[in-house]
Amino acid sequence: METTLDSALRSAGLKATTGRVAVLEALDSMAHSDAEQVLRAISRDLPKTSIQSVHNILADLTAAGLIRRIEPAGSAALYERRIDDNHHHVVCSRCGAVADVDCVVGHAPCLTPSTTSGFAIQTAEVTFWGLCPDCQANDTTAE
Amino acid sequence: METTLDSALRSAGLKATTGRVAVLEALDSMAHSDAEQVLRAISRDLPKTSIQSVHNILADLTAAGLIRRIEPAGSAALYERRIDDNHHHVVCSRCGAVADVDCVVGHAPCLTPSTTSGFAIQTAEVTFWGLCPDCQANDTTAE
DNA sequence: CCACTTGTTTTGAATTACTCAAAACTACTG
């Protein structure tokens, strides 16, 4: 079967292997997943896949621009399929949950620093930190 | 000798040990250092200090609010003494060099997201990515 | 000034997330 994912992979210069398609499908259904979550998701269909292969696939897909990699402080690297806009993230400072935040500007860099120290700015990455709804609900029990 | 650093430590509820004072001094002279750089800096005076102790001290100082920890994607955790303002960072996407960027607003969160997904926002962390002056100079040789 | 107690550092081992390399394999080409 020739799917959209197959052709996306091929037009990026990558072979459309079952593993890669499965990873893309997994990330379509669960955004902001780390390598281990992706492994668990695709293990249902491809039980022979190793965590190293998942890392390998995720690195290839990231390099090809088919997925985006984010690394919030304190978490393992997370991957997402939303790559065509310049959006940002809210991370729960207690449990690490992640949600998307639309960028007001829509393209990189959405902000320009006041003092660049001679750097040639390419992008601005914004990470909001706060409490997710669940952790707010449990806020009375622990701090 | 009773220094400013001593009293800063004590008023944070921490004992003013030589190791902690040395770490604070090191971070005063070299901002954005990782644990290993701090270890090298204090090894001149305290050669018996282990990397584990440095991690321990850095964690204590971070918890006490005396230093700030940043974790740019792809780098080890970096520590800095500038904690009283809400400033941001430029990271070189090639060599990982870090410089400070003043926050226009000056207090957290300097930005407010459009859609919060129910999160209670506490801070906004902005990381600019670009090429540092050195890497711009070498830009013709490699990409 | 000395001993005590608690907080701190050392020592040594373990863990996590990830990378590297060679062998086995499979998607696409002709």
Added chain:
DNA sequence: CAGTAGTTTTGAGTAATTCAAAACAAGTGG
């Protein structure tokens, strides 16, 4: 359908950090 280049597997290795128990030192009270 066979060949080859690109992929995945298998297995080992690394870097940064954390954990735990024993050794030690800072600040306190005598």
